[in-house]
Amino acid sequence: MIRERVADNVYVFTSELYAQVNAGLIVGPDFSVVIDTLAYPEETQEIREFVEDRLGSPVRYVVNTHHHADHTLGNWWFKGAVVVGHREARAMMDTVGRESLERARQTSRELRDVQLVLPDVVIDQGEMSLRVGKRTLQLVPLPGHSPDGLGVLVLEDRVLFSGDAMMPLPHVVSGDLEAMTASLKRIPRLKLENVVQGHGEVILRGEIQNAVRSNLNYVACVRREVTRASHRKDPGAYLASVSIEECGKSRILLGGLAEDLHRRNLLGMYGTLYGKA
Secondary structure, eight states, X not given: OEEEEEETTEEEEEOSSSTTBXXXXXXXXXXXXXXXXXXXXXXXXXXXXXXXXXXXXXXXXXXXXXXXXXXXXXXXXXXXXXXXXXXXXXXXXXXXXXHHHHHHHHHOGGGTTXXXXXXXXXXXXXXXXXXXXXXXXXXXXXXXXXXXXXXXXETTTTEEEEETTSOSSOOOTTSOHHHHHHHHHHHHHTOOSXXXXXXXXXXXXXXXXXXXXHHHHHHHHHHHHHHHHTTSSOHHHHHHHOXXXXXXXOTTHHHHTHHHHHHHHHXXXXXXXXXXX
8 A cells, every 4th residue: 555645634545456546534633534445454454553553543534435345345444433425325335335245255355354334424415514623624526437426625735535536547337427527627626736536646736637638538538439339330349449549548547457447438338328239
């Protein structure tokens, strides 16, 4: 696991075991807040040991930016903390989340003892704020990757933990293109110093506009190519011919996972709009 400090008492933890997924930590004078967790127990335990043992700060809240397991399975390691998330995140974790964890337990020894911990406090619509000492954490809706997407804005530092609304390569397999486009367009208007993506490197102030523009162009390209495929006799073959580079992205992103995600984006969006290719 890689640890990076992006502001005073604001940390990012990046997994070295799974898809460069990120978790965050805001340390206050009396307690701390964790934003998402990492996919494997040993990495989430490292976060807990860093904040509670090394810094001596109890974790009072865990905020889940969305329901996907690589961001939520580690809730279990922060016993006694209040978990905060979207109402739909709680519902999805309680259904498909339980089913996927049960399947994962059968093949992964590391996950056999993990228990699913659902959000205690849920947001249905609008925004919510948490105070951590003199800092304000503003929870803002950022749907698109999933309908339950939340961002966490550290107001005083202008640091946004975007969840998977912002990634090196947008992931829209089960998402909503229009909602993702609106969320992406919102990010530059927040006048940020840093964006902590759901996966990948932290984006610095001078890079945010270009990073968002690149993602918007990619999403538009996926939509355009899916529409073209719908007019072909063999849409699956056409989609298979659309390279990630044609949509302005590199296949080496996310430790080499980008090419597979690109394929799934094309097929998933085709399925959403037109049925199975």
